[in-house]
Amino acid sequence: MVSRKRNSVIYRFASLLLVLMLSACSALQGTPQPAPPVTDHPQEIRRDQTQGLQRIGSVSTMVRGSPDDALAEIRAKAVAAKADYYVVVMVDETIVTGQW
Incomplete structure (x- = not known):
């Protein structure tokens, strides 16, 4: 029992x-969402907004400062590549403090 x-x-x-x-x-x-309308500068979008878009490459960066500095550098690389959108997959601090 x-x-x-x-x-x-x-x-x-x-x-x-x-x-x-x-x-x-x-x-x-x-659920997949449509990407926002294209503007004159690259826009950061979420992963669920990438359906139907063509991937043109991937970039990585390592900067000293804050996470915002790393995001600004990724944004600058998207501008240089003439991308309409970009997706940030991960922002992570390295072993060295303040290095992203």
Whole structure:
């Protein structure tokens, strides 16, 4: 009797855990959205806005300062490449403090 109750609790807990994990995956993915209208300068867009756009390349940068300095350098590279849009995948600090 105790074994059946324990198995029932474990089964329900495992089912709940599976449902929560699957719903978390769908929450992170998001539904595709259209990109904003093209302007005279490159615009930063989210990953879910890239559907239907052509990738022209990738860039990386390493600067001292703040994360905003790294984003400004990426924006400048997008301007130099004459891109309409750009997506920032990750901004991460290196081992050296203040280096992005």
